[in-house]
Amino acid sequence: MRTITDFSHALAAKQASAVxxxxxxxxxxxxxxxxxxxxxxxxxxxxxxxxxxxxxxAAGVTNKPLLGVPIAHKDIFVTCGWRSTAGSMMLxxxxxxxxxxxxxxxxxxxxxxxxxxxxxxxxxxxxxxxxAFGAVQNPWDTSRIPGGSSGGSAAAISAGIVxxxxxxxxxxxxxxxxxxxxxxxIKPTYGRVSRYGMxxxxxxxxxxxxxxxxxxxxxxxxxxxxxxxERDSTSxxxxxxxxxxxxxxxxxxxxxxxxxxxxxxxRIGVPKEFFAEGLSADVGARVTEAIETFKKHGxxxxxxxxxxxxxxxxxxYVIAPAEASSNLSxxxxxxxxxxxxxxxxxxxxIAKSRAEGFGREVKRRILTGAYVLSHGYYDAYYLQxxxxxRLIAQxxxxxxxxxxxxxxxxxxTTAWKIGEKSSDPVxxxxxxxxxxxxxxxxxxxxxxxxxxxxxxxPVGLQxxxxxxxxxxxxxxxxxxxxxxxxxxxxxxxxx
Amino acid sequence: xxxxxxxxxxxxxxxxxDVPADxxxxxxxxxxxxxxxxxQLQGVDTKGVAPLAHPLSAVSxxxxxxxxxxxxxxxxxxxxxxxxxxxxxxxxxxxxxxx
Numbered sequence: 092m093r094t095i096t097d098f099s100h101a102l103a104a105k106q107a108s109a110v111x112x113x114x115x116x117x118x119x120x121x122x123x124x125x126x127x128x129x130x131x132x133x134x135x136x137x138x139x140x141x142x143x144x145x146x147x148x149a150a151g152v153t154n155k156p157l158l159g160v161p162i163a164h165k166d167i168f169v170t171c172g173w174r175s176t177a178g179s180m181m182l183x184x185x186x187x188x189x190x191x192x193x194x195x196x197x198x199x200x201x202x203x204x205x206x207x208x209x210x211x212x213x214x215x216x217x218x219x220x221x222x223a224f225g226a227v228q229n230p231w232d233t234s235r236i237p238g239g240s241s242g243g244s245a246a247a248i249s250a251g252i253v254x255x256x257x258x259x260x261x262x263x264x265x266x267x268x269x270x271x272x273x274x275x276x277i278k279p280t281y282g283r284v285s286r287y288g289m290x291x292x293x294x295x296x297x298x299x300x301x302x303x304x305x306x307x308x309x310x311x312x313x314x315x316x317x318x319x320x321e322r323d324s325t326s327x328x329x330x331x332x333x334x335x336x337x338x339x340x341x342x343x344x345x346x347x348x349x350x351x352x353x354x355x356x357x358r359i360g361v362p363k364e365f366f367a368e369g370l371s372a373d374v375g376a377r378v379t380e381a382i383e384t385f386k387k388h389g390x391x392x393x394x395x396x397x398x399x400x401x402x403x404x405x406x407x408y409v410i411a412p413a414e415a416s417s418n419l420s421x422x423x424x425x426x427x428x429x430x431x432x433x434x435x436x437x438x439x440x441i442a443k444s445r446a447e448g449f450g451r452e453v454k455r456r457i458l459t460g461a462y463v464l465s466h467g468y469y470d471a472y473y474l475q476x477x478x479x480x481r482l483i484a485q486x487x488x489x490x491x492x493x494x495x496x497x498x499x500x501x502x503x504t505t506a507w508k509i510g511e512k513s514s515d516p517v518x519x520x521x522x523x524x525x526x527x528x529x530x531x532x533x534x535x536x537x538x539x540x541x542x543x544x545x546x547x548x549p550v551g552l553q554x555x556x557x558x559x560x561x562x563x564x565x566x567x568x569x570x571x572x573x574x575x576x577x578x579x580x581x582x583x584x585x586x
Numbered sequence: 587x588x589x590x591x592x593x594x595x596x597x598x599x600x601x602x603x604d605v606p607a608d609x610x611x612x613x614x615x616x617x618x619x620x621x622x623x624x625x626q627l628q629g630v631d632t633k634g635v636a637p638l639a640h641p642l643s644a645v646s647x648x649x650x651x652x653x654x655x656x657x658x659x660x661x662x663x664x665x666x667x668x669x670x671x672x673x674x675x676x677x678x679x680x681x682x683x684x685x
Contacts, residue, residue, distance in 0.1 A: 188665035281641045295639060324650045325640070405624040416601060423602070425678050430671035437681045438602070446604035454603060455616055458594070461601040462617075463624070475627050477637030482630075484644030517619045533641025558642060 109144035109159030158201030181448030191288025209243030238268030263526025269538035270501035270551020281533030282327035285320035293414035306568035339562035352389035360395035360494030373544035381541035403527040409476035416460025484532035505548035540577035589617040
């Protein structure tokens with residue numbers, strides 16, 4: 092029993108109670124402590140939520156598919172009563188007075204919180220090694236990274252501790268860890284999921300989303316997370332944003348098709364820039380095989396070009412740090428967060444509190460951001476990056492004229508060894524090449540398990556859709572998962 | 587260009603970030619490497635291209651929604667101050683600013 096669907100069937104059939112499922116998840120979290128996936132576990136808080144869910148079952152509630160199902164939250168989402176650290180010493184003891192909208196909505200849907208999950212500090216990283224509370228291990232090979240920044244969220248699902256978790260994606264932080272741990276995740280269209288209470292990194296890029304074993308589970312959780320929120324000024328309230336993702340997804344998967352032409356009419360764009368130098372042979376082979384599967388079952392494959400793919404790296408590493416330097420200015424040691432013990436005056440107190448509270452990656456990004464926004468450099472760096480951002484977004488629109496979905500690899504390689512790339516930040520930034528463009532354009536992007544490399548490390552297929560096409564992406568991924576079993580495989584030792 | 591100590595000091599002071607002397611050289615080197623990466627943007631022809639701030643403005647212009655400028659009851663002063671390092675009588679305490 093691994094998926095949400097398994098859990099909710101067991102709950103509905105009274106084969107298990109929410110308290111039993113929560114107790115089991117807590118025991119698994121304890122047994123897998125070595126992974127360092129969880130930053131905060133509190134059995135009393137979890138069991139209180141589980142008892143409340145069981146009370147709803149006892150009262151005859153039957154219309155909540157997520158009621159009593161365990162979940163855990165990336166520590167970037169603030170949670171009332173739980174610590175909310177963003178993986179930073181700056182917030183090591185921070186307890187939020189309110190819930191993030193995402194947390195509030197999943198709680199209302201009846202999901203039971205099992206704990207808070209490790210992540211790169213303020214979600215800045217691609218390996219989870221930038222957490223102030225230590226690296227997270229990949230359940231498939233504990234000497235390797237689980238990807239990042241939602242590394243704890245990915246490891247907790249992959250290890251079978253929880254069937255779902257929340258994550259956030261600024262430049263690939265949902266998709267890349269999902270790929271590296273063999274699970275499914277979706278970064279929705281920018282503005283679908285409220286950023287209220289999601290500790291801000293780069294506000295024009297940050298987007299929350301679900302991680303789970305299957306596309307179907309992602310559709311269920313995303314449907315509960317998404318929707319207009321007046322407390323986020325970028326939350327979308329257009330007609331397209333109001334359509335229920337679950338209802339649209341169910342409608343699409345219910346339409347009967349002959350089994351050998353599952354994907355009839357689907358045009359898949361394959362960007363040649365995603366299969367260029369630097370892509371590992373194993374990843375290239377698995378992704379190509381996955382696309383062949385779609386083709387074999389009726390899809391048409393179209394060659395496309397995203398000519399500015401490589402430029403997404405410098406554009407992102409200007410825009411994201413610029414927004415980060417602005418967002419992180421709120422950490423001043425005055426209203427919340429770490430305050431230095433020794434200081435000369437108020438400015439010294441702020442500068443020392445920040446120096447002590449932030450880790451090296453975060454400092455580097457704050458300094459980069461302050462630099463590209465400073466007098467004399469703003470036009471050359473920041474505005475130029477935003478112009479390139481528009482060109483990148485336009486390239487996707489041109490591509491979508493000839494295809495419905497775009498497919499390619501999520502990351503150039505499978506999970507690397509812990510410590511292998513941590514001495515060269517720029518080398519690690521280059522690993523983000525296939526995910527950054529989607530983030531800059533605000534498009535929805537998914538990672539779907541599509542096989543393993545020669546060391547049995549998971550490979551992810553990236554599915555990119557146009558704005559608001561989440562249900563079509565999830566439906567395509569679901570049909571693919573009916574034809575394959577990559578998403579059902581689990582690492583040994585942490586079942 | 588490289589990130590020399592003077593530039594790093596100036597930026598660190600703008601960012602209100604204390605950089606210990608023993609980290610200056612290594613941080614400067616990392617920043618210089620990053621600048622080499624982002625300098626790739628300089629060669630791109632963007633004449634006539636408007637900067638894109640809100641990603642969905644790529645297809646149709648998006649305006650940020652503002653809430654009405656009205657007092658609301660969402661702010662709970664006591665709860666919001668529970669994480670402050672030092673407070674007194676419902677106020678945040680900082681070192682003396684004026685003599």
